[in-house]
Amino acid sequence: MSYALWYWTGIPGRGEFVRLPLEAAAIPYEEKTWQREGDAALVKDLARPRIDPPFAPPYIVTEDGLVVSQTANILLYLGERHPQIAPRELAGRHWVHQLQLTLMDLVAESHDVHHPVGVDLYYEDQKPEAARRAEGFRGRRIPKFLDYFERVLVQRGAWLAGGSHWSYADLSLFHVVEGLCFAFPRRMAVLRPDFKRVWALRDTVEALPELQTYLASERRLPFSDGLFRHYPELDGEG
Amino acid sequence: MSYALWYWTGIPGRGEFVRLPLEAAAIPYEEKTWQREGDAALVKDLARPRIDPPFAPPYIVTEDGLVVSQTANILLYLGERHPQIAPRELAGRHWVHQLQLTLMDLVAESHDVHHPVGVDLYYEDQKPEAARRAEGFRGRRIPKFLDYFERVLVQRGAWLAGGSHWSYADLSLFHVVEGLCFAFPRRMAVLRPDFKRVWALRDTVEALPELQTYLASERRLPFSDGLFRHYPELDGEG
Numbered sequence: 041m042s043y044a045l046w047y048w049t050g051i052p053g054r055g056e057f058v059r060l061p062l063e064a065a066a067i068p069y070e071e072k073t074w075q076r077e078g079d080a081a082l083v084k085d086l087a088r089p090r091i092d093p094p095f096a097p098p099y100i101v102t103e104d105g106l107v108v109s110q111t112a113n114i115l116l117y118l119g120e121r122h123p124q125i126a127p128r129e130l131a132g133r134h135w136v137h138q139l140q141l142t143l144m145d146l147v148a149e150s151h152d153v154h155h156p157v158g159v160d161l162y163y164e165d166q167k168p169e170a171a172r173r174a175e176g177f178r179g180r181r182i183p184k185f186l187d188y189f190e191r192v193l194v195q196r197g198a199w200l201a202g203g204s205h206w207s208y209a210d211l212s213l214f215h216v217v218e219g220l221c222f223a224f225p226r227r228m229a230v231l232r233p234d235f236k237r238v239w240a241l242r243d244t245v246e247a248l249p250e251l252q253t254y255l256a257s258e259r260r261l262p263f264s265d266g267l268f269r270h271y272p273e274l275d276g277e278g
Numbered sequence: 279m280s281y282a283l284w285y286w287t288g289i290p291g292r293g294e295f296v297r298l299p300l301e302a303a304a305i306p307y308e309e310k311t312w313q314r315e316g317d318a319a320l321v322k323d324l325a326r327p328r329i330d331p332p333f334a335p336p337y338i339v340t341e342d343g344l345v346v347s348q349t350a351n352i353l354l355y356l357g358e359r360h361p362q363i364a365p366r367e368l369a370g371r372h373w374v375h376q377l378q379l380t381l382m383d384l385v386a387e388s389h390d391v392h393h394p395v396g397v398d399l400y401y402e403d404q405k406p407e408a409a410r411r412a413e414g415f416r417g418r419r420i421p422k423f424l425d426y427f428e429r430v431l432v433q434r435g436a437w438l439a440g441g442s443h444w445s446y447a448d449l450s451l452f453h454v455v456e457g458l459c460f461a462f463p464r465r466m467a468v469l470r471p472d473f474k475r476v477w478a479l480r481d482t483v484e485a486l487p488e489l490q491t492y493l494a495s496e497r498r499l500p501f502s503d504g505l506f507r508h509y510p511e512l513d514g515e516g
Contacts, residue, residue, distance in 0.1 A: 089429075089433070090433070091434070093426070093429060093430065094376070095380045095383075095423075108376070109376050110375070113372055113375050113376045116354075116375070120368075130358075131330075131344050134351055134354070134355050137348070137351050137354070138332075138333075138346070138347050138348040138351045141350065141351055141379075142348065145333075145386075148383075148386065152390065156390075156395055156407065157407060157410045157411045157414070158410070158413075158415075159414075159419075160418055169395060169410070172395045172396070172407070173395045173396060176396035177396075180398055181397075188331070188333050191327075195327070195329050195331070196329070
């Protein structure tokens with residue numbers, strides 16, 4: 041089984057949540073816009089009339105031509121086909137899926153910090169609003185989400201679904217923590233001691249043998265001006 | 279099979295997306311906080327240490343004690359157990375799930391119009407920011423989402439998954455259109471002629487025989503100060 045993955049070029053973005061388990065489980069995939077056809081090809085593909093149009097990238101296309109979109113839905117689908125990235129039983133599948141959806145909510149809130157007034161306006165045109173939103177995000181929202189995942193790990197052990205092997209939700213939590221540390225380094229340094237299990241998971245994922253080649257490759261794109269952005273004026277210790 | 283449904287009292291909110299298919303398919307459920315135990319009981323239940331804590335309501339509890347949370351995940355789970363509310367085959371299940379996730383994105387954006395700076399601040403404390411955000415939401419985001427669902431209906435027919443029977447995503451689209459018409463009546467009146475298929479679906483759902491008892495009951499809560507809110511100053515024709 042092999043997949044075509046469509047996503048914007050140049051940023052990890054939501055595509056990264058799909059790439060990480062594909063890479064870690066050595067599932068073959070082709071990045072359709074990777075330094076080749078580019079964003080123009082993606083825009084063209086998105087506009088194509090089809091029976092199952094995606095609303096937005098990322099989306100994958102299977103060998104049979106099935107299109108699956110919405111990040112968490114892609115992971116759910118991949119988890120059903122590739123049991124090495126998700127629990128097999130019904131309860132476990134819905135459990136990691138809800139964790140993933142909660143992480144996607146956090147990701148959306150992280151993005152809205154720098155775009156509180158409109159996704160289609162520049163950050164420069166909404167700086168005062170962003171400063172207000174960042175305050176609540178740093179002060180209340182990040183701790184609320186981290187506290188939730190810490191509580192889950194208290195109950196479950198080293199991995200979010202329990203057991204002795206990661207699921208796609210663990211790789212996503214790793215990436216979200218990385219993104220938050222990139223965007224809000226001062227705040228995350230203050231929070232770190234209170235969320236030891238979350239950081240332990242982050243460290244374990246970073247050291248996974250099956251991820252080393254990918255993490256060291258140029259395919260692992262650096263954070264820049266995507267979902268997670270570092271504007272020093274939006275960061276702070278509190 | 280019967281379910282306990284936990285959600286905030288007094289507003290349709292995200293709980294309504296779960297209620298609609300439960301009611302339409304006559305699946306037994308008990309509203310845990312309906313005019314009885316109330317929000318205090320919900321807050322207490324949310325704080326209970328458990329192996330599968332929800333991050334936020336709504337969540338359902340099955341007869342076996344399984345907790346399923348995140349609105350779209352609940353619908354996915356119910357769809358797997360109750361084939362009258364979702365397609366049976368793999369492709370169809372993921373298709374309606376991605377539609378649901380896209381609707382939930384629209385719902386989150388609708389909410390953020392009146393809370394652009396912080397979910398934990400009052401609307402009154404973010405009115406200028408809300409006015410700016412509403413402009414882009416009315417002008418660009420609502421049409422973008424409606425255009426997407428209209429395109430899907432062009433491809434699929436009367437229902438979002440095709441075929442001759444509704445799925446939970448159709449009931450959700452109905453409810454989202456209702457919510458947007460409540461919050462932005464002037465804007466939605468202008469848009470209506472351009473999205474005939476979406477409104478036809480809305481009208482068909484409203485007239486479904488299996489929903490009449492529910493829609494006429496006091497269980498169908500009116501919109502007020504939840505996800506969809508009517509602030510005249512945030513509405514407009516353009």
